[in-house]
Amino acid sequence: MxxxxxxxxxxxxxxxxxxxxxxxxxxxxxxxxxxxxxxxxxxxxxxxxxxxxxxxxxxxxxxxxxxxxxxxxxxxxxxxxxxxxxxxxxxxxxxxxxxxxxxxxxxxxxxxxxxxxxxxxxxxxxxxxxxxxxxxxxxxxxxxxxxxxxxxxxxxxxxxxxxxxxxxxxxxxxxxxxxxxxxxxxxxxxxxxxxxxxxxxxxxxxxxxxxxxxxxxxxxxxxxxxxxxxxxxxxxxxxxxxxxxxxxxxxxxxxxxxxxxxxxxxxxxATGIVVGAGVGLLRTLHCDPEMIAxxxxxxxxxxxxxxxxxxxxxxxxxxxxxxxxxxxxxxxxxxxxxxxxxxxxxITWGKFMQHIEDFGLQIPSMMCIWYYCFRLNKYEWVHKMYVIFLHLLPALIVDSVARIVGREPMLWKAYKKIHKFSAVISYFxxxxxxxxxxxxxxxxxxxxxxxxxxxxxxxxxxxxxxxxxxxxxxxxxxxLKDSLDTLPKATVRYAKLRMAHYAVVTVIWGMIFWLLWTFIKVSGLW
Missing domain, CATH: 3.40.50.720 (NAD(P)-binding Rossmann-like Domain)
Structure with a gap:
């Protein structure tokens, strides 16, 4: 259509x-x-x-x-x-x-x-x-x-x-x-x-x-x-x-x-949450999925x-x-x-976001910068762990690469704004x-x-x-100002983002396990 x-x-x-x-x-x-x-x-x-x-x-x-x-x-x-x-x-x-x-x-x-x-x-x-x-x-x-x-x-x-x-x-x-x-x-x-x-x-x-x-x-x-x-x-x-x-x-x-x-x-x-998660920037929100939205x-x-x-x-x-x-x-x-x-x-926050995920993945946008990976985390410490590994660490890596190639780093500043916004939403x-x-x-x-x-x-x-x-x-x-006419091209692009996402996740988890294993060996716990 x-x-x-x-x-x-x-x-x-x-x-x-x-x-x-x-x-x-x-x-x-x-x-x-x-x-x-x-x-x-x-x-x-x-x-x-x-x-x-x-x-x-x-x-x-x-x-x-x-x-x-x-x-x-x-x-x-x-x-x-x-x-x-x-x-x-x-x-x-x-x-x-x-x-x-x-x-x-x-x-x-x-x-x-x-x-x-x-x-x-x-x-x-x-x-x-x-x-x-x-x-x-x-x-x-x-x-x-x-x-x-x-x-x-x-x-x-x-x-x-x-x-x-x-x-x-x-x-x-x-x-x-x-x-x-x-x-x-x-x-x-x-x-x-x-x-x-x-x-x-x-x-x-x-x-x-x-x-x-x-x-x-x-x-x-x-x-x-x-x-x-x-x-x-x-x-x-x-x-x-x-x-x-x-x-x-x-x-x-x-x-x-x-x-x-x-x-x-x-x-x-809530629209900001949907857009942030949909384009792949927002990965976590301190939110009880069982609460009524x-x-x-x-x-x-x-x-x-x-x-x-x-x-x-x-x-x-x-x-x-x-x-x-x-x-x-x-x-x-x-x-x-x-x-x-x-x-x-x-409707609960969990059910609302499930609808968004189900319908959103059917029509990926050309404006997506990363693969969708979003979680509602009831416990604040879990939310903060997600922030470190899925927001701040990628932002640090991407901005470092940007500096090396002579481009202006932007992701860290963007996440500062996102975290300020999500903290306000978390109250509700x-x-x-x-x-x-x-x-x-x-x-x-x-x-x-x-x-x-x-x-x-x-x-x-x-x-x-x-x-x-x-x-x-x-x-x-x-x-997003993205015509539905771009859907075939966006679908192909999104498949590539998904493969890149899983590759990065594999590397990150590999680094985490390597650090844990190194710590255990150095501390003499093994």
Whole structure:
């Protein structure tokens, strides 16, 4: 099968429409003005595409973009729609561009960096989806606070200027309260008061703030989840003056169905493990293979965000018409939705990686630099032994040869980054959390049959095997940029890598046994 025909198949629905009829969710968005932050990110692109395609009667989609990496907001806006993820939208809704409007700003700045005329323009917003965030686990506390905490506060301040606001959806993370073993769909006390944290960031210089960071984080593993926990408290303290809700996804993977199966554009989280192992760089991970890997396909997250706004607006309207709204339990606190897989379709890390291995070895890539040899090691000392013999020793040998032939050594530096990344992932791979997602299930039950088919929330009918089949192919095409047309050539090349792998392994084990035998003889133990 050629690359083009395969992508066309991936863009079509894996299953036929089981229910037809008008979409209540799409009808809600008809004529609405939607303001989206984080539109250039992974989830942001999917939200843009889905809203414009499945809720095509939306009036205007405002996109907040900032300058980044030397590119202006206008340049980033022009390049945004060149992504393959928008190809289906271009085919089905060719006039979508008329509905999209660029808003120049930055959630990390006071006032969001908005010009007065743009702030006035946004008063017409009906739905806010706040997805902008720094998702780097090793981000400085200052940057994480300014973007994830102050940005949320500034967004709520802006939302209060919107007289016709019907819904404000804040995208958080299921691990914002990872210091707890059981995480319900409710707010928890923050690690620090948001105003105190913002004051600290303003008062302290970089050096003292960096020194204080471990003390502030406490049991929180990184600045990302810490800042997200504080940001949720800002949402909670909204005093219900605004229609707000929180969507908490777990570890996000590529897409399952919409708009294209297997699409992914980053190597964060579990995707980084898959890519690192697939190209032959990553050989070991400190991970308990029996632990549940709470992974979630990106399109399930997108569906929850879109539907949550619809439901929030409906609940608020019913409350307005209710003379005694205090009797309605649905407005006691802003609703929270834990978008997780472990409640309906749990999968262990071991089973997940077994799927990856089975499907990945069927379609080796030209980007592979070594043969696949990856292990999940529960015991840290075993993991460290693997690191020494399968990461550091080969890196030392390869870089030494590179120096001899006059090339720049790179492998040792690469493994330093890989080990830093894998140490962060190990925190989530060596622990087990229990989640409650009753809110998501109630939300799913509210949908009409047509909307349940269009915006699937429940994972009852989800198949990890089918997902991973598409995920591996999507990673090859969209991350490694390796066309499936190269598969015959890649298969031959990979067979050579396998033979070289076994030859090197034989030599290494021979060296180990020789060293042991020499030690035994010299020590007189034999």
């Amino acid at each position: 050629s690359q083009a025909s395969y992508i066309r198949d991936m863009m079509s629905d894996p299953a036929p429409n089981l229910a037809t009829g008008p979409s209540e969710v799409a009808s809600f968005y008809a004529g609405m003005n939607v303001f989206l932050t984080g539109g250039a990110g992974f989830l942001g692109r999917l939200l843009i595409e889905r809203i414009l395609r499945s809720c095509s009667e939306v009036s205007t989609l405002f996109l907040l973009l900032r300058a980044k990496k030397g590119k202006s907001p206008q340049d980033r806006f022009k390049e945004l729609f060149d992504d393959v993820v928008f190809d289906r939208l271009k085919r089905e809704k060719p006039g979508f561009a008329q509905k999209v409007r660029l808003i120049e700003g930055d959630v990390g700045q006071i006032g969001l960096g908005l010009a007065p005329e743009q702030r006035e323009l946004l008063r017409a917003t009906n739905v806010v989806i706040h997805g902008a965030a720094t998702v780097r686990f090793d981000e400085t506390l200052r940057t994480a606070t300014n973007i994830n905490v102050r940005g949320t506060k500034e967004m709520l301040r802006l939302a209060k200027e919107m007289p016709n606001l019907k819904a404000f959806v804040h995208i958080s993370t299921a691990y914002s309260n990872c210091v707890r073993e059981f995480i319900d769909e409710k707010f928890y006390p923050p690690p620090i008061d948001s105003d105190k944290l913002l004051n600290l960031v303003e008062i302290l210089d970089d050096a003292p703030l960096q020194h204080l960071t471990p003390v502030l984080l406490g049991k929180y593993p990184n600045t990302y989840v810490f800042s997200k926990a504080v940001a949720e408290d800002i949402i909670r303290r909204n005093d219900h003056r605004l229609p707000v809700c929180v969507v908490r996804p777990s570890i996000i993977l590529g897409t399952f169905k919409e708009p294209i199966a297997g699409w992914i554009n980053n190597v964060y989280g 709470d992974l979630i396909p990106a399109d399930y997250v997108i569906n929850n965000v879109i539907v949550a706004a619809w439901d929030l607006a409906g609940v608020r309207n019913s409350n307005v018409s209710n003379a005694d709204s205090s009797k309605n339990p649905e407005i006691d606190e802003p609703p929270i939705y834990n978008v997780v897989s472990s409640c309906q379709k749990p 791979a060596m622990q087990q959390w229990r989640f409650n997602n009753d809110g998501v299930m109630r939300l799913s039950a509210k949908l009409s049959p047509a909307d349940q088919n269009q915006f699937e929330l429940s994972m009852e009918n989800f198949s990890w095997e089918e997902f991973n089949y598409y995920s591996i192919r999507g990673g090859r095409i969209y991350l």
